[in-house]
Amino acid sequence: MSPNDGTVAGTGEFRLIEAVTAGRKQPETTLLGPGDDAAVVATPDGRTVATTDVLVQGVHFRLDWSSAEQVGRKAVAVNLTDIAAMGARPTSVLVGFACPPDTETSVVTELTQGMWIEAERAGIGIVGGDMVRADQIVISVTALGDLGGREPVKRSGARPGDVVAVCGRLGWAAAGLAVLGRGFRSPVSVVNAQRCPEPDYEAGLRAADGGATAMIDVSDGLLSDLGHIATASDVGIDIRTADLDVSSRLTEVGTALGADPLKWVLTGGEDHAFAATFPAFADLPEGWTEIGVVTMPDSGVTVDGKKYGHHGGWEHWR
Amino acid sequence: MSPNDGTVAGTGEFRLIEAVTAGRKQPETTLLGPGDDAAVVATPDGRTVATTDVLVQGVHFRLDWSSAEQVGRKAVAVNLTDIAAMGARPTSVLVGFACPPDTETSVVTELTQGMWIEAERAGIGIVGGDMVRADQIVISVTALGDLGGREPVKRSGARPGDVVAVCGRLGWAAAGLAVLGRGFRSPVSVVNAQRCPEPDYEAGLRAADGGATAMIDVSDGLLSDLGHIATASDVGIDIRTADLDVSSRLTEVGTALGADPLKWVLTGGEDHAFAATFPAFADLPEGWTEIGVVTMPDSGVTVDGKKYGHHGGWEHWR
Numbered sequence: 002m003s004p005n006d007g008t009v010a011g012t013g014e015f016r017l018i019e020a021v022t023a024g025r026k027q028p029e030t031t032l033l034g035p036g037d038d039a040a041v042v043a044t045p046d047g048r049t050v051a052t053t054d055v056l057v058q059g060v061h062f063r064l065d066w067s068s069a070e071q072v073g074r075k076a077v078a079v080n081l082t083d084i085a086a087m088g089a090r091p092t093s094v095l096v097g098f099a100c101p102p103d104t105e106t107s108v109v110t111e112l113t114q115g116m117w118i119e120a121e122r123a124g125i126g127i128v129g130g131d132m133v134r135a136d137q138i139v140i141s142v143t144a145l146g147d148l149g150g151r152e153p154v155k156r157s158g159a160r161p162g163d164v165v166a167v168c169g170r171l172g173w174a175a176a177g178l179a180v181l182g183r184g185f186r187s188p189v190s191v192v193n194a195q196r197c198p199e200p201d202y203e204a205g206l207r208a209a210d211g212g213a214t215a216m217i218d219v220s221d222g223l224l225s226d227l228g229h230i231a232t233a234s235d236v237g238i239d240i241r242t243a244d245l246d247v248s249s250r251l252t253e254v255g256t257a258l259g260a261d262p263l264k265w266v267l268t269g270g271e272d273h274a275f276a277a278t279f280p281a282f283a284d285l286p287e288g289w290t291e292i293g294v295v296t297m298p299d300s301g302v303t304v305d306g307k308k309y310g311h312h313g314g315w316e317h318w319r
Numbered sequence: 320m321s322p323n324d325g326t327v328a329g330t331g332e333f334r335l336i337e338a339v340t341a342g343r344k345q346p347e348t349t350l351l352g353p354g355d356d357a358a359v360v361a362t363p364d365g366r367t368v369a370t371t372d373v374l375v376q377g378v379h380f381r382l383d384w385s386s387a388e389q390v391g392r393k394a395v396a397v398n399l400t401d402i403a404a405m406g407a408r409p410t411s412v413l414v415g416f417a418c419p420p421d422t423e424t425s426v427v428t429e430l431t432q433g434m435w436i437e438a439e440r441a442g443i444g445i446v447g448g449d450m451v452r453a454d455q456i457v458i459s460v461t462a463l464g465d466l467g468g469r470e471p472v473k474r475s476g477a478r479p480g481d482v483v484a485v486c487g488r489l490g491w492a493a494a495g496l497a498v499l500g501r502g503f504r505s506p507v508s509v510v511n512a513q514r515c516p517e518p519d520y521e522a523g524l525r526a527a528d529g530g531a532t533a534m535i536d537v538s539d540g541l542l543s544d545l546g547h548i549a550t551a552s553d554v555g556i557d558i559r560t561a562d563l564d565v566s567s568r569l570t571e572v573g574t575a576l577g578a579d580p581l582k583w584v585l586t587g588g589e590d591h592a593f594a595a596t597f598p599a600f601a602d603l604p605e606g607w608t609e610i611g612v613v614t615m616p617d618s619g620v621t622v623d624g625k626k627y628g629h630h631g632g633w634e635h636w637r
Contacts, residue, residue, distance in 0.1 A: 032366055032471075033471060033473065036474075036551070037405065037471075037473050037474050037475075037551075038370060038401040038402075038404040038405055038474070038534075038535060038536050039368045039369055039370035039401045039402055039404070039405045039407070039462075039464070039471075040368070040369050040370065041366050041367070041368055041369075041405070041466070041471050042366065042367045042369060043365065043366055043367075044362050044365060044366065044367045045365050046365075047361065047362060047363050047364075047365055048350055048359050048360065048361055048362065049359070049360045049361075049362045049367045049463060050357045050358070050359055050360075051357055051358050051359075051360060051411070051413055051446065051447060051461070051463060052356060052357035052358065052413070052447055053413040053414070053415045053447055053448060053449050053459070053461060054415070054449050055415040055416070055417055055449045055451045055457075055459060056451075057417055057451055057452065057453045060451060060452050060453065061451070083356040083357045084356075084357055086356040086357070087355065087356055087357045087359070089357070093369070095369055095370070095371040095461055096371070097371045097372070097373040097415065097459035097461075098373070099373055099375055099457055128369065129369060129370055129371055130371060131371050131372050131373045131459075133373045133374075133375055133378060133379070134375065134378050135375045135378065135455060135457055136454050136455050137453060137454050137455075139373075139417055139453055139457045139459075141371070141373060141415035141449075141457075141459030143369070143371060143413055143415075143461035144357075145367060145369060145463075146357070148359070153350075153351060153355075153357075153359050155351065155355050156354075156355050156356070157355075216356075217356060218356050233354070233355075
């Protein structure tokens with residue numbers, strides 16, 4: 002028997018895997034869950050949608066800013082929004098998890114608890130994973146989804162004249178990050194938006210069914226991510242600030258911190274809202290708001306017809 | 320413009336992603352490759368087989384023992400064997416990659432080159448990924464596969480009286496590790512077996528088509544992995560050493576290092592051979608060799624009818 006000193010080294014890999022998987026409910030799409038060489042997931046469409054995102058402690062999250070449960074929820078959520086942004090329904094995730102031997106076992110079980118909470122919220126299964134040793138906590142999540150007969154909504158389908166629309170809050174996570182960065186813990190609403198997005202995974206399906214021509218998950222920032230659509234579609238995009246929802250809560254926080262709330266809305270990342278383009282005059286799906294128009298290729302991404310300073314967006318290793 | 324000093328920080332995330340994905344060939348199963356929110360992979364069976372494994376520098380590989388290309392090949396191979404061990408054909412991988420900002424760009428491009436080499440060898444696509452900053456190199460690979468109408472071959476289907484068979488070399492990677500651990504670089508054949516397995520991915524398909532009742536990828540060591548089958552199937556397993564292939568090369572290395580080559584064959588990990596059980600009197604598929612028999616539950620995993628010391632097998636954080 003090994004000593005159980007409350008660390009993962011004391012608990013041991015196999016007992017820890019048992020602790021984080023045993024007794025969990027799986028949805029019907031999980032045909033074979035964790036415990037074998039590989040999982041088996043139903044993808045009746047015959048096409049599997051797949052994406053992966055890696056979260057590193059100290060880079061993507063801080064356990065003094067977020068609870069382990071919030072980090073776990075977020076690690077799953079940020080991947081599921083990428084599936085939803087293709088117009089697919091998420092079915093499952095696999096989790097690669099690395100941590101130092103002296104990591105408290107409770108951190109791992111709380112992280113995993115957060116993953117299961119978000120999985121249940123989305124109706125998906127955690128179907129497989131790997132737990133290994135490393136110098137810092139690294140969480141690698143791969144999400145799978147099913148298209149249910151829809152065509153995938155790519156970034157490349159926007160056409161001049163299409164309308165640009167968003168679904169979900171923008172700027173809140175950036176405001177929360179600014180608050181946390183100044184050493185504050187409130188207002189809780191913006192801080193929690195940074196700690197853990199609560200995406201509406203159905204928004205992507207509604208957009209696909211509503212004829213979206215291009216779609217993206219707003220993870221880097223609205224202008225940056227619309228820039229990805231503009232580049233992939235070879236179009237320009239103009240945003241009308243009058244149509245953006247700059248919440249009074251963001252204005253309050255901006256005033257308190259001496260920051261421009263519109264900048265958070267335009268360039269803040271991590272909200273995991275959705276942005277999409279739709280044919281002109283289309284009826285937008287429930288929850289979607291028109292904020293701009295697709296323009297000609299040479300104009301790039303503009304705000305009220307003009308270039309907007311630095312687009313923001315996150316690039317690693319810089 | 321940023322300085323290009325030969326590190327990933329100088330190259331920048333977006334240019335690096337471009338460098339490691341541009342111009343690569345994808346198989347027909349890749350319906351949508353890297354560059355969008357998610358990839359789309361053909362899985363005509365309607366069931367997706369999925370697995371994930373994380374490799375950490377200093378834990379799973381050392382760049383002074385292996386070339387970056389070998390590490391890249393291995394990172395893909397060890398995942399594909401898990402897919403093949405279910406009786407599925409690998410279709411694709413997604414790669415989560417973390418490294419320090421001062422990592423040489425050439426290390427990343429060589430790692431990726433190795434991944435593409437193994438992908439081409441297996442006929443699969445590298446369909447997506449994520450590149451982030453961390454304190455050490457962490458490679459998280461998720462592999463997907465298609466069952467092609469077969470039932471997944473689980474660990475739990477072995478029945479008393481079944482024969483136990485293996486396909487692929489055993490003990491070579493452990494011998495290579497022993498050689499490297501003593502500071503030697505030869506014999507190259509065993510050292511390269513440790514650096515980069517060359518699995519026969521078709522072996523799993525042949526076993527499934529040949530009626531395998533249970534199957535596993537031998538990654539932890541033969542006895543340890545057969546132990547997983549024994550536990551999952553609630554059976555015992557007895558191995559006959561006379562039927563094991565202890566190559567003369569392993570005997571030579573064992574003599575030189577004062578080690579028992581049979582121990583490498585029985586307990587050495589990382590060979591990524593396959594072990595499976597088949598109904599008694601079945602004709603074994605091409606390349607498969609009978610090495611033992613499935614016994615009653617209470618007997619555990621034995622060698623020539625007796626317990627074999629410590630089973631070996633790798634457990635993390637110990």
